[in-house]
Amino acid sequence: MEQTATKNDIFEKLQKQIFSLQGFNAPTQGKHVNFGLGPVEQSFPNHVFPTGAVHELVSSSPVDAAATTGFMAALLGKLMHAGGLSLWISRKRTLYPPALKFFGIDPDRVIFIDVKNEKDLLWMTEEALKCQALSAVIAEIKDMDLTASRRLQLAVEQSRVTALLHRMNPGTMGNTACAARWKITPIASFLADDMPGVGFFRWDVQLLKVRNGESGKWQIQWKAGRFDHLKIMIHKTTDKDLLKTG
Amino acid sequence: MQRRYVSIWFRHLLTDRWVIRNPQQKDIPFVLASPERGRMVIKAASPEAEKLGILTGMVLADARAVLPDLQVFDDKPGLAEKLLSGLAEWCLRYTPVVAADIPGGLILDITGCAHLWGSERAYLKDITSRLRGSGYDVRAAVADTIGAAWGICRYGRITPLIETGTQKQALATLPPAALRLEEPTLERMHKLGFYQIGSFIDLPRSVLRRRFGQPLLNRIDQALGYMQENITPVRPVEPYQERLPCLEPIRTAPGIEIALKALLLPLCTRLGTESRGLRKAVFRGYRMDGGIQMIEIGTNSASCNPEHLFKLFQLQISTLRPDLGFELFILEAPVTENLDAVQKSLWSISGTGGLTEIAELLDRLTGRGGMDIVHRYLPDEHYWPERSIKTATSLAENPQTAWRTDRPRPVSLLPQPELIQVAAPIPDYPPILFRYKGAVHHIKKADGPERIEQEWWIQEGLHRDYYCVEDESGARFWIFRLGHYGANNPQWFIHGFFS
Numbered sequence A: 001m002e003q004t005a006t007k008n009d010i011f012e013k014l015q016k017q018i019f020s021l022q023g024f025n026a027p028t029q030g031k032h033v034n035f036g037l038g039p040v041e042q043s044f045p046n047h048v049f050p051t052g053a054v055h056e057l058v059s060s061s062p063v064d065a066a067a068t069t070g071f072m073a074a075l076l077g078k079l080m081h082a083g084g085l086s087l088w089i090s091r092k093r094t095l096y097p098p099a100l101k102f103f104g105i106d107p108d109r110v111i112f113i114d115v116k117n118e119k120d121l122l123w124m125t126e127e128a129l130k131c132q133a134l135s136a137v138i139a140e141i142k143d144m145d146l147t148a149s150r151r152l153q154l155a156v157e158q159s160r161v162t163a164l165l166h167r168m169n170p171g172t173m174g175n176t177a178c179a180a181r182w183k184i185t186p187i188a189s190f191l192a193d194d195m196p197g198v199g200f201f202r203w204d205v206q207l208l209k210v211r212n213g214e215s216g217k218w219q220i221q222w223k224a225g226r227f228d229h230l231k232i233m234i235h236k237t238t239d240k241d242l243l244k245t246g
Numbered sequence B: 001m002q003r004r005y006v007s008i009w010f011r012h013l014l015t016d017r018w019v020i021r022n023p024q025q026k027d028i029p030f031v032l033a034s035p036e037r038g039r040m041v042i043k044a045a046s047p048e049a050e051k052l053g054i055l056t057g058m059v060l061a062d063a064r065a066v067l068p069d070l071q072v073f074d075d076k077p078g079l080a081e082k083l084l085s086g087l088a089e090w091c092l093r094y095t096p097v098v099a100a101d102i103p104g105g106l107i108l109d110i111t112g113c114a115h116l117w118g119s120e121r122a123y124l125k126d127i128t129s130r131l132r133g134s135g136y137d138v139r140a141a142v143a144d145t146i147g148a149a150w151g152i153c154r155y156g157r158i159t160p161l162i163e164t165g166t167q168k169q170a171l172a173t174l175p176p177a178a179l180r181l182e183e184p185t186l187e188r189m190h191k192l193g194f195y196q197i198g199s200f201i202d203l204p205r206s207v208l209r210r211r212f213g214q215p216l217l218n219r220i221d222q223a224l225g226y227m228q229e230n231i232t233p234v235r236p237v238e239p240y241q242e243r244l245p246c247l248e249p250i251r252t253a254p255g256i257e258i259a260l261k262a263l264l265l266p267l268c269t270r271l272g273t274e275s276r277g278l279r280k281a282v283f284r285g286y287r288m289d290g291g292i293q294m295i296e297i298g299t300n301s302a303s304c305n306p307e308h309l310f311k312l313f314q315l316q317i318s319t320l321r322p323d324l325g326f327e328l329f330i331l332e333a334p335v336t337e338n339l340d341a342v343q344k345s346l347w348s349i350s351g352t353g354g355l356t357e358i359a360e361l362l363d364r365l366t367g368r369g370g371m372d373i374v375h376r377y378l379p380d381e382h383y384w385p386e387r388s389i390k391t392a393t394s395l396a397e398n399p400q401t402a403w404r405t406d407r408p409r410p411v412s413l414l415p416q417p418e419l420i421q422v423a424a425p426i427p428d429y430p431p432i433l434f435r436y437k438g439a440v441h442h443i444k445k446a447d448g449p450e451r452i453e454q455e456w457w458i459q460e461g462l463h464r465d466y467y468c469v470e471d472e473s474g475a476r477f478w479i480f481r482l483g484h485y486g487a488n489n490p491q492w493f494i495h496g497f498f499s
Helices: A002-021 A038-043 A062-079 A097-103 A118-129 A146-159 A240-245 B013-021 B047-051 B060-066 B079-093 B120-133 B146-155 B167-172 B183-192 B205-212 B214-224 B253-273 B306-314 B342-346 B354-369
Strands: A054-059 A085-090 A110-114 A134-140 A162-168 A180-187 A201-210 A216-223 A226-229 B005-010 B030-036 B039-045 B071-074 B097-101 B105-109 B138-143 B241-250 B276-287 B292-303 B326-338 B377-379 B389-391 B412-423 B433-436 B439-452 B464-471 B476-482 B491-497
Touching: A038 A201, A038 A216, A038 A226, A054 A062, A054 A146, A062 A097, A062 A134, A062 A162, A062 A180, A062 A201, A062 B412, A062 B491, A085 A118, A097 A110, A110 B354, A118 A134, A118 A146, A118 A162, A118 B354, A146 A162, B005 B079, B005 B120, B005 B146, B013 B030, B013 B039, B013 B079, B030 B047, B030 B060, B039 B060, B079 B097, B079 B105, B079 B276, B079 B326, B105 B146, B120 B138, B138 B146, B146 B167, B146 B214, B167 B214, B183 B205, B205 B214, B241 B253, B253 B276, B253 B306, B253 B326, B276 B306, B292 B306, B292 B326, B292 B354, B306 B354, B412 B476, B433 B491, B439 B476
Parallel strands: A054 A162, A054 A180, A085 A110, A085 A134, A134 A162, B030 B071
Antiparallel strands: A180 A201, A201 A216, A216 A226, B005 B105, B005 B138, B030 B039, B097 B105, B241 B326, B276 B292, B276 B326, B377 B389, B412 B433, B412 B491, B433 B439, B439 B464, B464 B476, B476 B491
16 A cells, blocks of 8 residues: 555656646645636645646637637736736637626726737737736737647746637637637526526536546636536546547 | 028929929920910920020910920929929928928028038038939028028029128119019109119118018018018928938948947937936938838837937838948937836836836837837726726726626626527526527526716617526526616627636
8 A cells, every 4th residue: 555655646746746847837825826616626636726837718609709709817916916907919809808897897997909910910919928017918810739738838838828719710710829728608597586687607628638637527617716616516527528639 | 599590493404303203305405385364385494495595484386486395295284383392302401491482492500500511512412412303493591591592592693602791782783673572663763774783672661661661671680680581491390300411321231320329329319318218219320322211110108218218219111221331310209208217116016127127018019019018007987897997097096996796797798799599588687598600508597787977978878687597517607688677678798708
């Protein structure tokens, strides 16, 4: 028994070394951001939501895009909790700035860059990710290949800025160097006792891909400024679809 | 410092240019003429034609009588002014203050410039030899006053260099016309036997005023420097400007970069000591052949950081076309602002210099994408959703009012509300289903209505009743009815998506 315990220790140590070599540093005391994502965070390496990394969020319809934007805004709110500025780079922006306040962000602390062509978008995102003074960078990028995503990854490894890439209706979904790939879809809200009205926003959060982590599926509700994990039992996904993407 | 002026006189400006354009016309007498009061009048005669007695202002028919095979070309009105302003731009390489002196001349304020060429003689020689080299027949003179330089340039016979304080002696032997006088005054002087300036310049002023009027006295005072005379520079002098003349023409990008760095450093140091920063900078290159190439940058906040400004310029250096090479570079800062030391404290940004870093990032982005791509929004006191935000003018502008969260607002708003087909059986209730882009959405949950009235002082129209609705799949929409229910079949619109 003792032997296996020490073996596990060694495994864990080695795993941590590999993580740190791959750029997943365990957060230092001061810079830790509490996302309150609960079980979702367990899927990531070190059981911590990786900040200073590139996340991509995929959506396929305006409705999904709105849910994804909401989820991103919620993450951004947590990232900007300590203050600072962030950049929102997009081409055809539909985001309504006052809505950001509902996710805990002062909309005047977000600088919007409305790019005129797709080619500049990647260049500007990379340039923005090199700037350490920003809290986070959100970019609405439609298509991106492996090389482009690697460049972004290299930029954030230097600057430790968190990047959230919203990929609306992507043409191809190839491999990318991103730390995680998310898919957010809205699900019906719930009100007790058939009360009239619309309840808190609820999302079906899927992690399609996690570098050095496990994919999974959860239901999360945005309630009073924080994520609320719904304890509806969903089978640990062993879907064939998810295995394919993972 | 004693002011010094150069006057340049183009003796045959228009015909010289004609010869430059049409070299085969050289050494052939020709004139430029245009119709005036029903006859052709000579506007400019070439030197060869002048030798044969054909003068500017003659009627063409008379000139033809003198010289039957005289060649005549059309004169374009306004050409002389255009030529002079072009030549004045070219002369900016000698001094920042150059003015066109219509007709046929230029005035340069060379105070403090001539020593860069060694001496005034070398300076004047450089100007005249280069203008002559390009085909213009010019004379130039330098003196303490514009009036003296003008007279010596056109009528002087001894030397074009008038030492400080000696303009009276230099003018004494010249005819009265050298004082830029009106034609009637000159005629009267001629009648009275005043053939030289020296013969009347020392007469009592009251006598001169009685006979010739105040204009003569003004002209004398201007020539002698008792009266200030102003010129209108062809390009207004920027208070923040740096110049770099080059010994050899510069043609390569690395060379231009070195020149740019050499100019940025003193400009930024000067701005820094005055605690100012530039918002706009123009970098001009003056080419050997007279062409001017320029690149321009703008910044989002005042900056006097040479490395950052250099990076902004660097993106555009490749657009400069040196051709034969640049011989002068000028860097100007037309728009400057006070640098605010307090700016950094407005936002709690981790680390020092965070805001500067972001401002520099934005400059790089706008340098590539255009000045209009950066937006920042502040709350505006309007209920109408489209009007509830306004764009901030600077990074440091703070919201005057709080952001409202009392009513639900969608995370994604359509730029224009889009028409939807609905089934709404009950008045003042949300519809039970609606059709948007071909898909039918059955509404399961709804909030509302929130009535938003038109702001009558801005725009008239119908009010909107907004509902936040959720369909069977969980998608949440923001829809509204325009106007009252029942009154001639109201229209419904979708305006946004909730997350």
